[in-house]
Amino acid sequence: xxxxxxxxxxxxxxxxxxxxxxxxxxxxxxxxxxxxxxxxxxxxxxxxxxxxxxxxxxxxxxxxxxxxxxxxxxxxxxxxxxxxxxxxxxxxxxxxxxxxxxxxxxxxxxxxxxxxxxxxxxxxxxxxxxxxxxxxxxxxxxxxxxxxxxxxxxxxxxxxxxxxxxxxxxxxxxxxxxxxxxxxxxxxxxxxxxxxxxxxxxxxxxxxxxxxxxxxxxxxxxxxxxxxxxxxxxxxxxxxxxxxxxxxxxxxxxxxxxxxxxxxxxxxxxxxxxxxxxxxxxxxxxxxxxxxxxxxxxxxxxxxxxxxxxxxxxxxxxxxxxxxxxxxxxxxxxxxxxxxxxxxxxx
Numbered sequence: 203x204x205x206x207x208x209x210x211x212x213x214x215x216x217x218x219x220x221x222x223x224x225x226x227x228x229x230x231x232x233x234x235x236x237x238x239x240x241x242x243x244x245x246x247x248x249x250x251x252x253x254x255x256x257x258x259x260x261x262x263x264x265x266x267x268x269x270x271x272x273x274x275x276x277x278x279x280x281x282x283x284x285x286x287x288x289x290x291x292x293x294x295x296x297x298x299x300x301x302x303x304x305x306x307x308x309x310x311x312x313x314x315x316x317x318x319x320x321x322x323x324x325x326x327x328x329x330x331x332x333x334x335x336x337x338x339x340x341x342x343x344x345x346x347x348x349x350x351x352x353x354x355x356x357x358x359x360x361x362x363x364x365x366x367x368x369x370x371x372x373x374x375x376x377x378x379x380x381x382x383x384x385x386x387x388x389x390x391x392x393x394x395x396x397x398x399x400x401x402x403x404x405x406x407x408x409x410x411x412x413x414x415x416x417x418x419x420x421x422x423x424x425x426x427x428x429x430x431x432x433x434x435x436x437x438x439x440x441x442x443x444x445x446x447x448x449x450x451x452x453x454x455x456x457x458x459x460x461x462x463x464x465x466x467x468x469x470x471x472x473x474x475x476x477x478x479x480x481x482x483x484x485x486x487x488x489x490x491x492x493x494x495x496x497x498x499x500x501x502x503x504x505x506x507x508x509x510x511x512x513x514x515x516x517x518x519x520x521x522x523x524x525x526x527x528x529x530x531x532x533x534x535x536x537x538x539x540x541x542x543x544x545x546x547x548x549x
Contacts, residue, residue: 204509206356206383208241209234210474212496212503213248214390214441217449218267220250220274224282227299228289230502235293237504240356242295245387245440245470246364247302247314249282250274252389252440253340255450258460261339267450271340275302275312278327283317291322296354298361300387303329305342314341316361316387318352325352326361329540331372334365335394347539351379357509361385367423375535377431378522382512384433386424390442391467392416417468417497432515434507439470441500469497474505 211230216222227244234242246252251274255267276282283301290297296318303315314330314337328348333341349372351360360376360383367373367386376384394414420437428435442464451460496503519525 204357206241206507206509207237207239208243208383208436208474208505208507209237209239210243210436210438210503210505211245211248212439212441212499212501213245214443214446214500215245215248215250217443217446218251218270218274220276220282223248223250224276224285227286231286231289231293231295231297233502235295239504240295241298241359241383243298243385243387243436243438244300245438246300246316246389248300248440249276250302251446253337254389254391254393254442254446254464256336256339257393258450258463259454259456263454264339266453268340271302272304272310272312275304277304277306278315278317278324280304283324286317287319287322287324290319294321296320296356296359298359298385298387300363302341311342312340313344314363315344316348316363316385318359318361320352320354325354326350328361328363330363331366331369343540345540346535346537349375349535349537351376351381357382357507359383359385361387363387364389367420367427371533373427373431374522374533377433378533381431381433382509383436383507384424384427384431385436385438386420386427388416388420388437388439388470390440390446390470391464392470393463393467395463415468417470420470430519430521432512432519434474434509434512436474436505441498442469443500474503474507 213230216226227248231242251271253271255264286297286299298316298318300316303313305311305313314333316328317324318326326348329344331344351358358380360381362372364387424435424437447461447464450464451457454460516523
């Protein structure tokens, strides 16, 4: 029986502070190691922020926050990642960390990236394939270089970022590499509209127009992949704290509407599917208690995964094996890494 203990961090970054958020990530790694976790998972672009502002502030009113976002993005080989690699090396753990990544070739071209680090070695550097909706105002398109599943002593681990988990070809490429643990990372909230009041039918008062139900959508996506891949699913989202709300809303002519939208939009959840056991580490009491998922408060969830359980379901639907028709379907994946400029470029 192969058991992997995973720590999933439902945590808030120090908004737009790469240094402080890196220190927080390192403390979570050491805390996980003390609780005998093998795999530590952080949310989407945990260092140092997700650009929720682009959903709520017009780009013509957003220059200051954009500058801070780019400034507090980090290099994949920079000092922040080096510090996290050292923490993973010291604790002999595997770390999945989301970062807003600076590009060496440009002063204003960040990527939404995720790193899988095993005892200090970067096994996977994945740049998100396509940013979604308002995220296009911040991040560039990534590449297929990170669509790979490393074979570690704690399982074959894959990670896709946010809306990539809706891409069936990206997910299939993971299934075809014998994925056992699938990480999907998400932001704290994902607003699609400012709150607007409309009359209730048959009565007085008002109600808020429906926002996109990102929580339900993410649960469906995670469950779908687990069912199709016969893998464990780790869903990890960030927490939106008061500091972040204040920084996003302050100074905008739409300040009240922005605060309202951030406070009313459903918060992202954190959960593990197909689990043996799942407990939350209560920072207030130090106790561990059973829980199905986390949502509104900062907490750390632990789950023990029996990787042998990934085998039985393949008897029913092995969509990359006995349940596939390779004579009918083929998939090609380009894993070349984007090179924005050649070092020999001459102008």
